[in-house]
Amino acid sequence: MSKSIVTLRKKAISQGRMSLYLDFYPPVWDSRANDYTRREFLKLYIYQKPADQYQKLSNSENLHTAELIRARRQNEINKSEIYSPFEKEQLQIQARGNESFLQYYKKLGEKKTGNNLSIWNCAIAHFEAFLNGNDLLFKDVTVTVIEDFRDYLLKARSMRKNNKQISRNTALSYYNKIKTTLKGAYKEDKLRTDINSKIGSIKEMESQRNFMTIEETRKLFSTPCPNSLVRKISMFSVLTGIRYVDIAKLLWSEIHYIENDGYYIIFRQKKTQGAETMPISDEAFSLLGKRKGEKELVFKGLNKWDVDRVLPVWVALSGINKHITFHSFRHTYATLQLTAGTDIFTISKMLGHRSVKTTQIYAKVIDQKKRDAANRISLG
Structure with missing residues (x-):
């Protein structure tokens, strides 16, 4: 297995400055982006041509800080190579728990097409409204959270101009999307518990079906x-x-x-x-x-x-x-x-x-x- 390498690099930006970032090879998992990445920007900057003593000192301090972060990241990666199988499994569980359930839900919705895509987008929009702008990590997904979302849907109003309360069958349709997501997450070992099997349901309301004799x-x-x-x-x-x-x-x-x-x-x-x-x-x-x-x-x-x-x-x-x-x-x-x-x-x-x-x-x-x-x- 090839050894992972963390390199400190610089990228030219505005006002004669350079942004410091880490380059990972091979890529590492970024739980915030819910994807693999090769870069971690440190929000540290240096001047390309320091004009005075202050800028020179700033360059020196920021480079020193960036190098400490690089060494720490390299150490974290190296440690993962000497962990026991049990320790590695625990670290993987912890890493998956810190991934975004909301982003996973969105990516699942992006795979849909046609009218189904529109329904998924509405369901996701209501879930984001329920979260009130916050993210939801896999480790924080519980029966209580999902059932609270079910209660939210049963009282939710349409996001269209009419602002009418959504029907029970519409709430059921949206709720089924989150249930599908829970099933997929459990199947992929992103959830340690089969939450979908433990949550309550929304009973379908029989709609009037007009027909002719x-x-x-x-x-x-x-x-x-x-x-x-x-x-x-x-x-x-x-x-x-x-x-x-x-x-x-x-x-x-x-x-x-x-x-x-x-x-x-x-x-x-x-x-x-x-x-x-x-x-x-x-x-x-x-x-x-x-x-x-x-x-x-x-x-x-x-x-x-x-x-x-x-x-x-x-x-x-x-x-x-x-x-x-x-x-x-x-x-x-x-x-x-x-x-x-x-x-x-x-x-x-x-x-x-x-x-x-x-x-x-x-x-x-x-x-x-x-x-x-x-x-x-x-x-x-």
Whole structure:
């Protein structure tokens, strides 16, 4: 193993001065920057051409101080080479404990993309607000700290202009980001305790899922739509349960046909990044039109603004008195499948849900509809 060397160096700066710094080879770990570095600036300066006795004396004192620091750093590095395995392990634990958990959290967030990146950035911003401008080292991460952050999120207000209190489900989303970070830190031995397994959770609040019955669905699609492309993708979503973002980016290379089996879409969900192989009906395939180049969009010319503008008008023209958004078509697909008798596990797979628990909300909706129907008949 090559010996570590610490060298005192100088760097020219303004006003005829030189900054003194240490050069480490190989690089050493800097717990403040949460990364390896070759330099440690000492905040000591000397004059390149001392003009008087005072500047000469200042140069001499600062060089002497810098050399003492260099010798101390060299001694610290040399000592680490003669420690016993146990002592080295303890030093490593101590070093990891002095690393920044906040910086680790930020670096994890930087790896995300798209809408997921935006959510991570918001979650990190709230964590920084919770820390009130302070850093948080790994050694100071405790169950109490994380649960205090959970309590903060349940009362936190949006950082946008409206300053409204964030919803419980938004708080849950942000809290899950810190839980993911804790899992990763424990797996990498940066945390000595699996804090994620010890902390409490935030219970998800079931959001209202507006959907259409089969009668309302047929009524909508029998009503002329002001935009034919909006009608086409709306029907495609009802027949497949695919989200708008995935429909908008669908390529012809993702449309496949298997002999004696039928048509499939093989794509990656934008929201979950999960790879999906989804069979689609002949009726859904017929909406795609004439096949084009493999790298071309299936629904070319699609614009979300047009969808958001046209859809409420179209729903109103059909006489449906419900607040229907494009995402309601995904909910409609799920509830129509359940009503038709498709089992919940199959629907969960078709929707690309990671857990069947996410799909069970639709079963509760159907059960409530059955209860409402049962209560409509009374002999009293």
